[in-house]
Amino acid sequence: MIEEAFDWSGIWKAAQAEGQALAIWRLPNQNQQYLLQDSSGGHLVDPNELENLSSGFLVGPFIGQPYFLQAEKIHSKMAKPVEIAALSALKPLEDNLKKLEFMEQVAHSVKKIEEGHFQKVVLSRIDEQELISDFDLLRSFDQLCANYPHAFVAAIYVPALGDVWLCATPETLVSQDAAGIFRTISLAGTQSGLDADGNILLPSEARWSQKEIEEQAYVSRYIIECFKKIRLREYHENGPKTVLAGNLMHLKTEYWVDTNRYHYPGLITQMLNLLHPTSAVCGTPKESALDWILQTEKHTRSLYSGYLGPINLDEATHLFVNLRTVQLTGNIARYYAGCGITEDSDPLKEWQETQMKCQTLQRVINASL
Numbered sequence: 058m059i060e061e062a063f064d065w066s067g068i069w070k071a072a073q074a075e076g077q078a079l080a081i082w083r084l085p086n087q088n089q090q091y092l093l094q095d096s097s098g099g100h101l102v103d104p105n106e107l108e109n110l111s112s113g114f115l116v117g118p119f120i121g122q123p124y125f126l127q128a129e130k131i132h133s134k135m136a137k138p139v140e141i142a143a144l145s146a147l148k149p150l151e152d153n154l155k156k157l158e159f160m161e162q163v164a165h166s167v168k169k170i171e172e173g174h175f176q177k178v179v180l181s182r183i184d185e186q187e188l189i190s191d192f193d194l195l196r197s198f199d200q201l202c203a204n205y206p207h208a209f210v211a212a213i214y215v216p217a218l219g220d221v222w223l224c225a226t227p228e229t230l231v232s233q234d235a236a237g238i239f240r241t242i243s244l245a246g247t248q249s250g251l252d253a254d255g256n257i258l259l260p261s262e263a264r265w266s267q268k269e270i271e272e273q274a275y276v277s278r279y280i281i282e283c284f285k286k287i288r289l290r291e292y293h294e295n296g297p298k299t300v301l302a303g304n305l306m307h308l309k310t311e312y313w314v315d316t317n318r319y320h321y322p323g324l325i326t327q328m329l330n331l332l333h334p335t336s337a338v339c340g341t342p343k344e345s346a347l348d349w350i351l352q353t354e355k356h357t358r359s360l361y362s363g364y365l366g367p368i369n370l371d372e373a374t375h376l377f378v379n380l381r382t383v384q385l386t387g388n389i390a391r392y393y394a395g396c397g398i399t400e401d402s403d404p405l406k407e408w409q410e411t412q413m414k415c416q417t418l419q420r421v422i423n424a425s426l
Contacts, residue, residue, distance in 0.1 A: 063134065065092050066195045072096075073214055078126045080114040081195075082211040082367065083136065083202050084375060090202070091367070094130040098216040101125075107326045112370045116213055119334060119358040120347075124215050128370065139203040155182065159411070160404035162353050163396075169349060170400045177275050178340035178349050180407075181395035183356055184415045188388045188422075194221060197422050201225040204421050205303050209377040211365060222360050224382035225418060227302035230332060230364045233325045235372040237317035241328060243280055243297070245273040245337045245397055246308040247410050250301045260299035263306050268401035273297055273308040275397075276337045280312055283331040291319040303381065303417045325374055329364075338362035338378060338395065359384065361393035381417045392418055 065081070069092075072079055078099035083090045093114050102110065102125040104117070110125055117123035159182050166178050194212055201210045201223070208225040228244045246269035250258050277297070284292055296310030316324050339362075340346025361384070366376040384391040394414035396407040 065132070065134075066193070068092065068094070068132070069195065069214075076216050078124070078216060079214045080116075080126055080211065080365075080367075081198060081213075082114070082209065085207050085209055088136045090134055090136050092132040093126055093128050093367075095126040096129055097127065099124045099126040104330055105326060107329065107368060107374070108323055110369055113368060114213070114366070115368045115376060116215055116360065116363070116365045117333065117376075118360050118363040119338070123364075124217070125368075126213075126215070131370075136202050137199065139199045141203050156408055160408055163398055163402060163404040163407045166349065166353070166398045167400060167402050167404075170398070175345040175349065176341045177272065177336060177397055177399050178346040179336075179338050179362075179395045179397050180350065180353060181356075181358060181361065181393055182354075182411055184392045184394070184419070186390045186392070186419065188385075188390050190388065192385075192388070194223065194385070197223060200421050200424065201418070208302065208381070209366065209375070211377075213365060218359070219386075221385040222379070222382060223385065223418070224365070224377075224379050225303065225421075226377045226380045226382065227300070227307065228337070228378040228380055230335070230366075230376045230378050231325050231329050232366075232375040233316065233373065237315060239314040239316050239321070239324050239328070241280060241312050241332065243273060243277040243310040243312070243337070244300075244307050245276045246270065247396070247413070248306050249413055250304050250306045257301070258306070260301060260306065263299040265299075265308065266401075268399055269308065270297075271401070272397045272399055273310070275341045275399075276335060277310050279336040279341060279343075280332065283328060284312075286331060287324075287327055289314065289321065289324075291315070304420070305413055305417065329376065333364060334362060335378070337397070338380075340397075358393070362395065381414065383418050383422070390422070 072094050078095040080093045101122045112128040114126040115123050198212050205225045210225045212223045214221045229242050231241050233239045292314045297308045300309045363379045364376045368374040392415040394411040396410045
């Protein structure tokens with residue numbers, strides 16, 4: 058049963074101290090916010106059994122089993138009015154050694170592509186920042202909701218993982234509403250959504266290179282291949298089109314299926330397990346790209362490029378790719394960002410793309426401090 062509660066900060070702090078699992082979220086283009094508590098701390102589940110789970114929240118890592126947070130207690134409220142933060146230019150967190158290392162990884166990846174090992178691979182990196190002592194998680198959550206109304210905004214804590222994660226992601230992995238409409242998207246290709254003076258550009262002003270168009274096409278082809286694997290032909294497709302996500306622009310194609318009309322029970326579970334990790338966060342072919350990621354990246358992605366969202370709540374499930382995300386460990390914030398590498402990739406431009414992606418959250422969190 059959904060209840061109203063107003064002191065969410067107090068609930069969060071007390072429940073975290075007691076070892077409860079917690080999730081706060083707001084769906085895209087909505088004003089309703091939810092706070093879920095699970096006194097058991099959450100537990101690992103089989104991703105093939107999603108339809109059999111009760112109402113709750115699912116948190117899946119890049120690799121491995123997801124955690125299920127049961128909706129033992131769930132609170133709801135309308136988002137309070139928060140002024141959209143003025144996002145002034147942010148000096149990128151630049152570490153020359155880290156920059157050179159990442160550019161070398163990109164160059165080496167391009168060489169592997171040219172040698173035929175894979176067609177595309179997504180490499181990620183981390184920026185770290187020290188937070189002020191009175192950093193307020195809930196204030197930053199509200200600020201992200203205000204600044205990014207079209208994103209899925211969430212904060213989660215799972216005791217077994219040990220840290221708090223905060224995200225404002227533009228990318229749906231899989232969703233299905235109460236009417237049985239299944240949706241997924243292909244989102245790739247990145248450029249700045251701001252002009253030289255920091256003003257928001259119109260989507261019609263975007264100019265896409267062949268590299269970015271092809272990068273997005275890999276993701277779209279992969280989704281269609283997954284449909285073919287389960288012999289699903291009755292899908293609708295819309296795109297690609299340019300969309301604005303925070304300070305960035307992407308190419309997006311939408312896919313949807315009427316599961317009731319065409320009798321596809323269990324489609325959301327099937328597609329979750331076929332899609333994840335998608336070529337937008339891993340590469341193509343998946344197995345070869347994943348092997349290269351594990352060889353090349355020196356950090357563990359953990360929940361970055363995994364998935365999260367409410368499931369079986371009000372007969373609907375919404376799972377999003379955990380992008381534009383920050384891992385909070387004590388007073389240290391770790392911002393994750395990745396880029397899709399193809400044979401046309403330029404190492405410096407890929408570094409700059411990850412800088413822009415890290416700044417999506419950095420700019421808002423700094424404005425809310």
